[in-house]
Amino acid sequence: MTTTYESSEIKNIIARALEQNPENSEVIKAFAPIIARQRQLVEEISLKVPDCTLIDKNKLKAGVPVSSQMDLIEPEDPLKEVALSLAAAVKEGMPNISENIDKISDLIRDGKLNPFDFFKAPADGKGDAIGGLSKKLQVSPSNASFLMSLVSRVVLERRAKEIMAALGPFDWEKGYCPICGEFPSIALIEEEGGKRFLHCSSCGQDWRFTRICCPYCEKEERKEMEYFYVENKKQEAAFVCDQCKKYLVTLYRAGKVFARDMDISAISLIHMDVLMQNKGYEPMTACVWNVLS
Ligand SMILES: [Zn+2]
Ligand SMILES: [Zn+2]
Known part of the structure; x- marks a missing residue:
């Protein structure tokens, strides 16, 4: 499947989408700067090379995604930089939530909010990391989780590409994602x-x-x-x-x-x-x- 393209191509792709689906132009325009920035960040960020020896192709064949075999987001990943860069893109596309996004950005910049805390597995059974953190820091939980899901996409996409390249072909017969285990959109x-x-x-x-x-x-x-x-x-x-x-x-x-x-x-x-x-x-x-x- 040929979905890979240079991130510079994204502007043309968005222009064609607006042409083909003018009835959805509002939502396309809101997400356009965010997606353009995400694709650019995927190319630019530097991540530690994933240890693909942790991945067992037999487990993949049995339907166990990579995310259940290794951590896909690491504390040393450039989450702060990605979050601040995406926050600026969110403000561009969705000026109505600018104020909340600024608040979250300030907390990240000052080190009061560590984006990695959003991605830690709730091993202690407390669950709802985003709800708890947002409450503590008095920021909008929906805006915080929105921003963090955008951050996670950038890191996961880059890591997925590296894993796929290192892993080579493998059997996968499931309706959920072989890398992160999510269902398709x-x-x-x-x-x-x-x-x-x-x-x-x-x-x-x-x-x-x-x-x-x-x-x-x-x-x-x-x-x-x-x-x-x-x-x-x-x-x-x-x-x-x-x-x-x-x-x-x-x-x-x-x-x-x-x-x-x-x-x-x-x-x-x-x-x-x-x-x-x-x-x-x-x-x-x-x-x-x-x-x-
Ligand atoms: Zn069904
Ligand atoms: Zn996935």
């Missing part, structure tokens, strides 16, 4: 040959999914998967599962003319999220743009 079907790829917005990974079943609950489909289409827009659909009541926005790609960014595509198809959620279905994963209620 969007699927892409190549019209020629019908190959289906799933995309993880939490780490940016794409993987081929060949099984004829629901990626979420694995309910087998007898013949074909069930899709919901919007009139006059044959390239945009949503897979729906009548067992788990989840949906997955799905895009049909005719050619390979233009570079594509699957997150920009997912954001451009947010009308499908509105439609499916109004019908009572839930997304397979919560993203910063598809939590509508």
Whole structure:
């Protein structure tokens, strides 16, 4: 799948998205500076080389993602720099939350808030690290977790790329992400040959999914998967599962003319999220743009 492109290409990808889905221009414009900055940071940051000897391909084959075999975010990762850089991009795209973002940035800059604390596994059973921290520091928990999920994407995407390069090919048959274990935010079907790829917005990974079943609950489909289409827009659909009541926005790609960014595509198809959620279905994963209620 050819979703890799130079980060300088992102401006053109966003321009095409605005052209193709003008009805969603507001949300595309809000996320545009954030995604552009994320892609740039993925290329620029320096991370410790991952120790891929920790990863067992047999476990992958059995459905154990990399995130269950090694830590994907480390305390020495440049989380502070990434967070401050992304905070500036968030303010550009979403000026209405500028004040809250400034407050969070100040705490990070002064060392009162360590972004890594958001990513520590709640091993002590206390859970809800974000809620607790936000309360202590008196910042908006939703804005803090929004910023931290943007930070985590940058580190995870870079690490995922390095792991995939070091690991080489491996078998993966699950509907959740082989790297971070999250469920997909969007699927892409190549019209020629019908190959289906799933995309993880939490780490940016794409993987081929060949099984004829629901990626979420694995309910087998007898013949074909069930899709919901919007009139006059044959390239945009949503897979729906009548067992788990989840949906997955799905895009049909005719050619390979233009570079594509699957997150920009997912954001451009947010009308499908509105439609499916109004019908009572839930997304397979919560993203910063598809939590509508
Ligand atoms: Zn992932
Ligand atoms: Zn299902």
